Amino acid sequence: MKPQFFLIGLGNPGTQYEATRHNVGWLAIDAAAKALHAGKFSEKQRFMSQIAEGDLDGIHCLLVKPMMFMNRSGEAVRKLVDFYKLDSATQILVCCDDIDLPLGTHRLRMSGGAGTHNGLKSIVDTLGENFPRLRIGLGPNPTETDLAAWILSVMTEEEKAALQKCLPALTETIRKVLKEFGQRARAGTETTK
Numbered sequence: 001m002k003p004q005f006f007l008i009g010l011g012n013p014g015t016q017y018e019a020t021r022h023n024v025g026w027l028a029i030d031a032a033a034k035a036l037h038a039g040k041f042s043e044k045q046r047f048m049s050q051i052a053e054g055d056l057d058g059i060h061c062l063l064v065k066p067m068m069f070m071n072r073s074g075e076a077v078r079k080l081v082d083f084y085k086l087d088s089a090t091q092i093l094v095c096c097d098d099i100d101l102p103l104g105t106h107r108l109r110m111s112g113g114a115g116t117h118n119g120l121k122s123i124v125d126t127l128g129e130n131f132p133r134l135r136i137g138l139g140p141n142p143t144e145t146d147l148a149a150w151i152l153s154v155m156t157e158e159e160k161a162a163l164q165k166c167l168p169a170l171t172e173t174i175r176k177v178l179k180e181f182g183q184r185a186r187a188g189t190e191t192t193k
Contacts, residue, residue: 003062007032010096010119013067022151024136026065028095033063035171048076059182074122088131093177101137104162106170108134
């Protein structure tokens, strides 16, 4: 069965980045995988990603963690879009961190620029701005702290707790997006029969 929707979490590969602030997109994808009862993630070289399969109310989903470094995420996303002939405006949702949102909050945007996020910038450079993204708040980096060093450093216990606390609301937002896009896809299929 061809996947109908792709959940893409942005992060950096390697154990040294696992618990860093910049890998919050992968944290969201892991939470979504549990909520969708997805299988295990496995390496798919063709897509330069780790991929798991899930299902929500008959909507077949692929959950994707690009295994490229953040600033090259667009290369992996482009391979998926081209291979599956996806409409990026209605068949993907990108999850990533955001320093402009308060810690433990999230915001869904259907399109827009990349801001200062190199992963989003890479995707915008390859697909354009017309794709949904779910930004997860880290809060601002401390004053007089280098932004790159801060987002690539390990989260504090308080930050981890705040992000864990927001995961139920985050996965509920993902479920709503999946249902909405799934209903649109079904409606489109019915009108073309």
